[in-house]
Amino acid sequence: MTEYYFMNGEYTEAGKAVIPVRTHAFMYGTSVFEGIRAYWNDEDKQLYAFRAPEHYERIQKSARIMHMESPYTTEEYCEITKKLLKKNNYKEDAYLRPTLYKKTQRVGPGLQDNEDGFLIIANKMGHYIDVPEGLKVCVSSWRRNSDNAIPPRAKVAGGYANAALIKADAHYAGYDDAIVLDEQGYVTEGSAMNLFLIQDGKLITTTKTDNILVGVTRNTVIEIARDILGIETEERQVSRTELYISDEAFYCGTGAQILPVTSIDNRKTGSGKIGEITKELQKIYFDVVRGKVPKYKKWCLGV
DSSP, X not given: OOOEEEETTEEEEGGGOOOOTTBHHHHHOOEEEOOEEEEEETTTTEEEEETHHHHHHHHHHHHXXXXXXXXXXXXXXXXXXXXXXXXXXXSSOEXXXXXXXXXXXXXSOOOTTOOEEEEEEEEEOOOSSXXXXXXXXXXXXXEOOOTTTSOTTSOBGGGHHHHHHHHHHHHHTTOSEEEEEOTTSBEEEESSSEEEEEETTEEEEOOTTSSOOOOHHHHHHHHHHHHHHOOOEEEOOOBTTHHHHOSEEEEEETXXXXXXXXXXXXXXXXXXXXXXXXXXXXXXXXXXXXXXXGGGGGGEEEO
């Protein structure tokens, strides 16, 4: 089946959506992007793009940081997304990556006088990491890039060289992923996912100013934990040793969804098995994203 992308105002066959090799974004990482999942609900025979408006609101914020002009409104982005998913006719879970990029062909890192382009790629996608027994992770020797360097608040493609180094070194050391500290030694997040700890029945996560990407899934977890499970989230600075004494831990993100962490630096997290609160949040989350929870159906953009 032919897959389609959206590129600079047109729906085009995936194989024909190309950029010249001298494109600024390719040479310098000057693009901002989002990841959006679309979930197939077999009972409804319906595909739902999850929290698409929130993702497009965030890409526009990333664009402002990177001196880019957004070509569409949030509503227009959502309409383009619906049309693209309909054109691809997916009957299973899918993933979209909208990208705003500097498309001028020139050598030199400047953002000024540098034309913007926009594209969305789409493909079928299952689990980002599939480890049923939970993840074995380490604390990375690499530090998270800071707000005054390449701000993690913006999803800047060039900033993900940091995540690539973190993830690669964790893999070569025999781990599934890594937790990243800032330059002061405090916890930020995973290689490319937000992190939650559970201590004494309460969720704990780092703050919006702790050099993290403020995740759409992070916000979803905080809300469903509070509204459905009656569990509050404490947002605060987290020290490294708290990782070792927490009862449960999990990553979350659009790609990652909710991923339990059962070992950190060769120390069991809690019992070393997936915790009960994490299991419950996983179950609720997968019902929410497929449009099965009426309270949160507003988050599901039907295609």
